Amino acid sequence: MNSGTTAFVYVTVRILVALALGAAAGWFAGSVSAGISATFALYLAWNLWQLRELWYWLQHRSVADPPDAVGLWGDVVAQVVRLHRRKRFHKERLTRLFRELRRSTAAMPDGVVMLDPQDEIVWFNRKAGELLALSRRADLGLRIDNLVRQPDFVQYLRSGQYSLPVIVRVDSHAERYVAFQLISYGEDQRLLMLRDVTREVRLEQMRKDFVANASHELRSPLTVVAGYLETFGADPGLGELAAPVAEMRRQTDRMTRIIEDLLELSRFEANDAPIQGAPIDVAGMAALLRKDVLARPTHPRQVEVSIESTAGLLGDEAMVQSAFSNLVDNAAKYTPPEGSMLIRWWTDEEGGHFSVRDTGPGISSAHIPRLTERFYRVDPGRSRETGGSGLGLAIVKHALHRHGAHLEIDSSEGRGSTFTCHFPLERVIERRVAATG
Amino acid sequence: METADLSHHISRRFNEDLERVRNKVLTMGGMVEQQLANAVMALIEGDSNLGVQVARDDFKVNGMEVSIDEECQKILATRAPAAGDLRVIVSIIKTITDLERIGDEGEKIGYIASRLATMERPADKYREIKHLGRIVSEMVHQALDAFARMDAEAALRVARQDRVVDEEYESIQRQCITFMMEDPRSIRRALDVMWVVRALERVGDHAKNICEYVYYMVYGKDIRHTRLEDVERDLRDRASGV
Numbered sequence: 001m002n003s004g005t006t007a008f009v010y011v012t013v014r015i016l017v018a019l020a021l022g023a024a025a026g027w028f029a030g031s032v033s034a035g036i037s038a039t040f041a042l043y044l045a046w047n048l049w050q051l052r053e054l055w056y057w058l059q060h061r062s063v064a065d066p067p068d069a070v071g072l073w074g075d076v077v078a079q080v081v082r083l084h085r086r087k088r089f090h091k092e093r094l095t096r097l098f099r100e101l102r103r104s105t106a107a108m109p110d111g112v113v114m115l116d117p118q119d120e121i122v123w124f125n126r127k128a129g130e131l132l133a134l135s136r137r138a139d140l141g142l143r144i145d146n147l148v149r150q151p152d153f154v155q156y157l158r159s160g161q162y163s164l165p166v167i168v169r170v171d172s173h174a175e176r177y178v179a180f181q182l183i184s185y186g187e188d189q190r191l192l193m194l195r196d197v198t199r200e201v202r203l204e205q206m207r208k209d210f211v212a213n214a215s216h217e218l219r220s221p222l223t224v225v226a227g228y229l230e231t232f233g234a235d236p237g238l239g240e241l242a243a244p245v246a247e248m249r250r251q252t253d254r255m256t257r258i259i260e261d262l263l264e265l266s267r268f269e270a271n272d273a274p275i276q277g278a279p280i281d282v283a284g285m286a287a288l289l290r291k292d293v294l295a296r297p298t299h300p301r302q303v304e305v306s307i308e309s310t311a312g313l314l315g316d317e318a319m320v321q322s323a324f325s326n327l328v329d330n331a332a333k334y335t336p337p338e339g340s341m342l343i344r345w346w347t348d349e350e351g352g353h354f355s356v357r358d359t360g361p362g363i364s365s366a367h368i369p370r371l372t373e374r375f376y377r378v379d380p381g382r383s384r385e386t387g388g389s390g391l392g393l394a395i396v397k398h399a400l401h402r403h404g405a406h407l408e409i410d411s412s413e414g415r416g417s418t419f420t421c422h423f424p425l426e427r428v429i430e431r432r433v434a435a436t437g
Numbered sequence: 438m439e440t441a442d443l444s445h446h447i448s449r450r451f452n453e454d455l456e457r458v459r460n461k462v463l464t465m466g467g468m469v470e471q472q473l474a475n476a477v478m479a480l481i482e483g484d485s486n487l488g489v490q491v492a493r494d495d496f497k498v499n500g501m502e503v504s505i506d507e508e509c510q511k512i513l514a515t516r517a518p519a520a521g522d523l524r525v526i527v528s529i530i531k532t533i534t535d536l537e538r539i540g541d542e543g544e545k546i547g548y549i550a551s552r553l554a555t556m557e558r559p560a561d562k563y564r565e566i567k568h569l570g571r572i573v574s575e576m577v578h579q580a581l582d583a584f585a586r587m588d589a590e591a592a593l594r595v596a597r598q599d600r601v602v603d604e605e606y607e608s609i610q611r612q613c614i615t616f617m618m619e620d621p622r623s624i625r626r627a628l629d630v631m632w633v634v635r636a637l638e639r640v641g642d643h644a645k646n647i648c649e650y651v652y653y654m655v656y657g658k659d660i661r662h663t664r665l666e667d668v669e670r671d672l673r674d675r676a677s678g679v
Contacts, residue, residue: 133582138586138588145460145464147586149466150470151471154467273490
């Protein structure tokens with residue numbers, strides 16, 4: 001450094017001048033060596049003094065001012081001051097940033113808990129503490145499942161499948177629901193996000209209750225109307241009113257069916273818990289369904305049942321019956337008399353499968369994803385004509401969901417459709433010999 | 438922090454065994470809490486299906502007790518724990534017995550709930566039972582929290598709650614007697630309600646027991662059959678002695 005070199009040159013020159021002066025003074029006094037020694041001694045003392053000043057300042061630098069030093073010492077002091085100032089600047093900036101980060105996460109409307117690989121709590125924000133009644137002092141380092149003990153949550157934590165959040169009632173009395181979701185980041189670090197979903201859960205419950213209650217309330221007046229219409233319809237002296245009354249009877253029948261379906265759907269929806277259930281004889285059920293189809297006034301010419309497994313199904317018989325009969329009914333409705341239907345039941349290493357194939361008009365792929373929505377109609381005119389409630393496939397979907405099963409729809413326009421129910425392996429049981437075949 | 442004591446072992450395996458069994462106790466505790474909450478809800482909501490389900494699920498809690506018991510025996514036999522570790526194991530063995538009993542009381546309430554669901558419900562919709570159920574569930578919850586945190590002070594606070602439960606029990610009992618005298622037709626239902634209240638009161642006792650084991654686990658002092666005031670004084674002396 002240029003200024004550094006000049007400083008050194010200055011210092012060297014100054015020492016040489018001082019030495020020369022000392023030597024001269026010594027020569028006058030009679031001893032040159034004594035003069036040089038005295039100069040060195042003075043210089044050393046001065047240096048020590050400066051060093052002491054610097055040391056004292058570094059010790060008390062937060063309160064004391066930097067010493068007024070000259071020459072090389074002054075340079076050193078100036079550089080230390082600069083370094084110190086820069087360090088303080090960076091430190092302040094980092095602290096400020098950290099504080100702001102912490103404040104912003106604390107102010108987040110959602111709860112956050114940081115977990116280490118052993119599920120121990122590393123850190124959590126204020127909202128999480130509030131939702132789970134955690135205390136900052138005592139609970140760091142404790143395992144989260146020791147404090148949040150709800151079986152559903154513990155199962156979620158150990159399942160290793162975190163793509164979907166789990167909703168848990170955290171306080172059994174205050175009706176507080178929290179959605180938990182785990183997010184992995186870094187190496188083995190995990191974030192547990194919490195969201196208060198009490199409102200959503202309550203709204204959903206209100207919606208379900210409303211549908212169930214409304215359907216129930218509609219049923220009684222409708223029964224009365226349908227009863228009177230039936231009486232009128234039987235009267236031979238109606239004359240020109242006969243046709244309107246007959247139409248009114250058809251429409252009340254349809255309304256009754258819709259309400260029955262709505263009630264059934266809300267019954268399936270009322271509870272989300274998977275069903276334990278009892279063994280069901282699928283082969284027997286399929287045979288009965290076939291009979292029902294053949295009993296219709298118009299039905300496909302050929303209705304086949306193919307039972308390829310002796311296994312039965314574990315579930316709620318009424319629900320499974322409802323799901324299967326809805327599928328079979330649909331197929332029977334949409335298949336022309338010259339067409340054919342195939343009902344199949346088979347098992348493999350993935351589980352049990354029940355499928356209904358028809359040679360009806362088929363469904364274009366654009367409609368398939370929305371087919372299980374309530375009241376969704378591919379062709380509004382056509383399905384009203386056949387008297388459907390528009391709830392059949394929604395019922396199927398819910399009934400299957402409660403059994404851990406899912407519906408697969410394979411169809412294309414003009415080639416017929418295949419609806420397949422896939423049941424998980426634990427639902428399949430080998431039929432006992434006693435079961436009637 | 439007291440929990441740090443658990444990590445001072447020469448054998449890492451021992452440490453892990455101890456931690457695992459402790460976690461299992463708390464998992465079992467979570468199941469029991471849920472069973473109890475469901476049982477009370479089944480009664481209040483008149484949901485007979487839920488009541489039956491609670492009664493049927495009790496076997497899971499029983500299974501947990503047996504398996505934790507076995508693990509504790511294995512630790513005792515192979516590791517011969519001493520001092521604090523021994524206290525932890527002893528407390529666990531006792532705690533799971535009480536947890537299992539709480540599960541049994543839940544099962545009982547579940548049964549009665551499924552039976553009462555078919556009967557006409559009283560005008561107050563079992564408000565007292567709801568209230569008592571809340572106090573008792575909260576006690577069980579806090580007792581298990583104290584167990585998880587090894588927090589003897591919190592455990593004592595919970596144990597003190599047991600008096601409130603006893604008072605509540607007394608008052609509901611008196612109320613039931615009045616009902617029965619006023620209207621003999623309500624005797625059957627009132628008797629069933631008494632069974633439930635009695636079961637809840639027992640749950641409170643079990644929660645108190647768990648708190649006593651927590652105190653024992655942390656301080657090595659048995660506070661069963663001791664007046665709570667004496668224990669509190671003892672705790673204060675400890676605090677001032679430190």
